[in-house]
Amino acid sequence: MAENEKQSLKDKVFESQVWRSIFRHGYADTHRNRVLQVAGNVFLHLHPTKTRRHALRIRFTWCAGGVTFLLFLVTVVTGVILMFYYRPTGEHAYIDIKMLEFDVPFGMVIRNMHRWAAHAMVIAVWVHMFRVFMTGSYKPPREFNWVIGVILLVLTLLLSFTGYLLPWDQLAIWAVTVGTNMARATPLLGHEGPFYELVGVNARYDARSFLIAGQVVGPPALLRFYVLHCIFIPIAASVLMIVHFWRVRKDGGISGPM
Amino acid sequence: MADASGTATAATSPAVAKVGAAAEARAVSKAQAPAKTIELADKAHTWPYLVRLEFLAGLIVMIVLTVWSIALDAPLEEIAQPNRTPNPSKAPWYFLGLQDMLVYFDPWLAGVVLPSLIIVGLMVIPYVDVNPKGNGYYTFKYRKFAISTFIFGFFFLWIVLIVMGTFLRGPGWNLFAPWDYWDPHKVVPLTSVDLSEFLFGIPASSAGGVLLGLAAIGGWFSLGAVFYIWKRNSPTMKKLGFVRYAIVAGLWLTMMALPAKMVLRIGFNIKYVLVTPWFNI
Ligand code: HEM
Numbered sequence: 001m002a003e004n005e006k007q008s009l010k011d012k013v014f015e016s017q018v019w020r021s022i023f024r025h026g027y028a029d030t031h032r033n034r035v036l037q038v039a040g041n042v043f044l045h046l047h048p049t050k051t052r053r054h055a056l057r058i059r060f061t062w063c064a065g066g067v068t069f070l071l072f073l074v075t076v077v078t079g080v081i082l083m084f085y086y087r088p089t090g091e092h093a094y095i096d097i098k099m100l101e102f103d104v105p106f107g108m109v110i111r112n113m114h115r116w117a118a119h120a121m122v123i124a125v126w127v128h129m130f131r132v133f134m135t136g137s138y139k140p141p142r143e144f145n146w147v148i149g150v151i152l153l154v155l156t157l158l159l160s161f162t163g164y165l166l167p168w169d170q171l172a173i174w175a176v177t178v179g180t181n182m183a184r185a186t187p188l189l190g191h192e193g194p195f196y197e198l199v200g201v202n203a204r205y206d207a208r209s210f211l212i213a214g215q216v217v218g219p220p221a222l223l224r225f226y227v228l229h230c231i232f233i234p235i236a237a238s239v240l241m242i243v244h245f246w247r248v249r250k251d252g253g254i255s256g257p258m
Numbered sequence: 259m260a261d262a263s264g265t266a267t268a269a270t271s272p273a274v275a276k277v278g279a280a281a282e283a284r285a286v287s288k289a290q291a292p293a294k295t296i297e298l299a300d301k302a303h304t305w306p307y308l309v310r311l312e313f314l315a316g317l318i319v320m321i322v323l324t325v326w327s328i329a330l331d332a333p334l335e336e337i338a339q340p341n342r343t344p345n346p347s348k349a350p351w352y353f354l355g356l357q358d359m360l361v362y363f364d365p366w367l368a369g370v371v372l373p374s375l376i377i378v379g380l381m382v383i384p385y386v387d388v389n390p391k392g393n394g395y396y397t398f399k400y401r402k403f404a405i406s407t408f409i410f411g412f413f414f415l416w417i418v419l420i421v422m423g424t425f426l427r428g429p430g431w432n433l434f435a436p437w438d439y440w441d442p443h444k445v446v447p448l449t450s451v452d453l454s455e456f457l458f459g460i461p462a463s464s465a466g467g468v469l470l471g472l473a474a475i476g477g478w479f480s481l482g483a484v485f486y487i488w489k490r491n492s493p494t495m496k497k498l499g500f501v502r503y504a505i506v507a508g509l510w511l512t513m514m515a516l517p518a519k520m521v522l523r524i525g526f527n528i529k530y531v532l533v534t535p536w537f538n539i
Contacts (some may be wrong), residue, residue, distance in 0.1 A: 031303075034303040034304075034305050034306070035305075037305040038304045038305050038309075044304075044305065044309065047304045047308060047309070048304060049303070049304055049305075050301040050302065050303055050304060051301060051303075051304045051307070051308045052300055052301055052302075053300055053301065053302050054300075055308075056302060056307055056308055056311060058315075063311070063312070063315045066312055066315060066316075067315060067319055070315075070316050070319055070320075071319070071323075074320075074323065094337040094338065097334060098334070101331075101334070109327050109328060111332055112326075112327035112328075112330065112331055112332050113323060113324070113327040114332075115332040116323060116326050116327055116330070117323055120323065122352050126412075130412060133383075133405075133408050134396055134405070135392075135394060135395060135396055136391075136392035136393045136394060136395070136397075136401065137393070137394060138383060138384040138387075139384065139387065139389075139390070139392075139393040139394075140384075140393075142384070143384035143385060144384075146381075146383065146384045147381045147384070150377060150380045150381045153380075154377060157353075160350065160352065161350060161353070164350050167334055168337065168338050169334050169335040169336060169337060169338055170335040170336050170337070170339060170342070170344055171333060171334075171335045172338060173338040173340065174343065174344055174347040174348075175348060175349050175350050177347065178347050178348065178349045178357065179349045179350070179353060181365070181369075182356075182365055182368075182369025182370055183369075183370070184365070185365035185366040185369055185370055186366065186370045187370065187371070187537075190370075192365070192366075193366045193370070194366055194536045194537035195536055216340055217340070218340065255393065255394035256394040256395070257394050257395040
């Protein structure tokens with residue numbers, strides 16, 4: 001009797017309309033379910049249902065592209081949390097960061113995670129590029145995905161660089177000052193660059209003042225970098241990552257020996 | 259592939275599964291990689307074999323990151339003070355390779371032109387590397403030039419300069435050994451000369467100096483032309499073609515101009531090769 005009741009309870013749950021609307025297939029370890037587990041799941045269906053065996057080897061991909069993506073997701077999640085506590089103005093920025101340490105529960109851990117994940121992402125993306133080069137995976141038909149990758153690399157660095165200014169401490173403004181000073185020397189477009197007279201740029205209107213909204217790294221630069229850091233570059237990078245992953249599939253999956 | 263689409267049609271949610279399978283079939287038929295010829299036995303189910311690896315990798319990364327974030331606090335110095343420049347002022351660590359190039363080249367080159375060329379140079383790699391070998395597997399034997407060039411640029415001109423910039427560059431951007439005290443008043447006697455002064459004792463901005471500078475730079479890049487003439491009938495060069503070769507040679511010599519300038523600067527104290535009223539190299 002008890003067996004029967006158990007069975008009918010199981011049927012009631014697993015055959016119910018609600019359950020079946022959520023889980024499209026059973027969990028018995030069959031070939032069909034293994035395929036459906038991937039094809040029927042919006043997140044997993046980024047993958048093909050079957051993968052070439054060599055691509056499973058850590059030795060081949062070092063998992064570096066995936067790790068880069070994971071670290072990007074970590075910075076998105078922790079970054080959104082930080083946005084609740086941070087105001088990008090000259091009066092508030094530094095104090096808000098200090099408050100993370102002394103006033104916000106787990107504020108410091110969130111900030112640390114955001115920063116270390118960002119640094120780790122820079123390293124991971126280099127490692128990934130290195131691996132892709134070493135396996136010759138940029139060769140036809142994957143040429144264009146490599147180009148997208150290079151843009152992603154630049155965006156990763158810019159994300160890190162724009163974020164560097166936000167704590168508004170000595171480290172931040174001077175690192176960004178050193179970095180953006182280069183723009184002064186842009187040929188034609190920077191007021192200390194070769195041939196600047198031809199274009200007629202000056203210290204107030206040139207490539208550098210366009211980047212930092214003024215002649216020195218001040219509060220307008222902070223706001224500009226904040227918007228670039230939290231909105232513009234993450235969206236651009238996300239769009240390109242979507243294209244990047246799509247192209248990995250369309251170009252025939254992870255490269256491998258013929 | 260065949261059995262994947264076969265089961266998909268019988269799926270509980272045929273729409274979803276069919277789309278997946280169709281995309282799959284398209285991907286395979288479109289890809290130039292001969293996926294079709296790959297034995298089915300060469301493939302494993304993504305679930306569980308790949309997903310479990312990704313899960314494990316993700317878990318390890320998250321554990322390391324969490325421990326790291328609990329153990330080590332992100333730096334926060336004093337509040338920004340626009341009128342107090344720290345010495346040294348360093349860019350973020352990942353740009354220190356670029357900052358170090360400022361020792362050897364003026365900002366318009368080191369800070370703008372060369373970084374742009376790095377980006378462009380990386381992007382053109384797939385279009386100038388016509389070697390079909392080594393696509394999808396590790397090999398050094400068949401790609402000696404490509405791999406040595408990449409490793410030289412990546413490790414020596416990028417990573418090593420970053421490590422140096424982080425740990426060895428102190429006040430005044432002077433070099434300090436790791437055990438040295440960073441003395442802000444360290445004065446390095448710098449009596450640098452320009453190339454024409456070094457060779458013939460004529461000022462670099464004189465007509466003779468400019469001619470010499472142009473000749474030196476022209477000579478450097480004409481090495482590419484000499485190599486072309488020498489090798490023009492080799493099968494590799496035929497396959498590469500003139501335009502691709504010119505791009506590779508130009509980028510390669512530009513990259514190598516950095517170590518060349520390092521040798522001139524560190525070995526002979528030479529500051530500029532070419533001096534003009536508009537820019538110096
Ligand atoms: C935000 C940065 C990036 C992310 C999140 C990312 C992610 C990925 C992932 C998940 C893969 C699948 C295989 C693997 O994990 O290795 C992949 C493949 C690939 N990536 Fe990236 N990537 C990024 C940047 C780059 C860069 C900088 C390059 C090159 C300059 C690049 C070129 C490629 C190529 C050519 C493939 C195909 C490799 C193959 O088929 O073996 N990606 N990427």
